[in-house]
Amino acid sequence: xxxxxxxxxxxxxxxxxxxxxxxxxxxxxxxxxxxxxxxxxxxxxxxxxxxxxxxxxxxxxxxxxxxxxxxxxxxxxxxxxxxxxxxxxxxxxxxxxxxxxxxxxxxxxxxxxxxxxxxxxxxxxxxxxxxxxxxxxxxxxxxxxxxxxxxxxxxxxxx
Numbered sequence: 001x002x003x004x005x006x007x008x009x010x011x012x013x014x015x016x017x018x019x020x021x022x023x024x025x026x027x028x029x030x031x032x033x034x035x036x037x038x039x040x041x042x043x044x045x046x047x048x049x050x051x052x053x054x055x056x057x058x059x060x061x062x063x064x065x066x067x068x069x070x071x072x073x074x075x076x077x078x079x080x081x082x083x084x085x086x087x088x089x090x091x092x093x094x095x096x097x098x099x100x101x102x103x104x105x106x107x108x109x110x111x112x113x114x115x116x117x118x119x120x121x122x123x124x125x126x127x128x129x130x131x132x133x134x135x136x137x138x139x140x141x142x143x144x145x146x147x148x149x150x151x152x153x154x155x156x157x158x159x
Contacts, residue, residue: 001104008051009039011159012058015110016105018157021064022108031061051112052158059110073104079113090139098147100153108127111158 012035035058038045050144059079075097101107114136119129137158148154 011051012054015055015159016058021061027062031058033134055110055112073101073107075100076110079111079117087139091143092135094140094143095147098144103148104152106153107142114158138159
């Protein structure tokens, strides 16, 4: 089994456990079984779809297609592979996702693909990559703090 598929499945397993703590446990079990089935029976399809698309499918399994306004809000940003991580580019992406969470008492913002965007596959993780990653993480944290609804409980996960 290719390393990329195993890594993607491990990330989805971790995310499923996190989402299972805030959603219905039966849905978490259903999602776990669906993920294991896909991993065992259809590994080629896992290799052809990005992590971002799987995360959105997993979120729909946990929260359904449409949620009531009083329930937990969920937003997902999959970082595209780009050379330049400018504050303006990141600001636009984070603000777009934060608007999806606006007005909710509880929410989750999930960021995927950041590590791969900073250091693409086949490259080495260097001090420069680490500093760039930390810089982007700090920008994300600052923007989230600026845009979060006062008094709300927002969790930010970076996979």
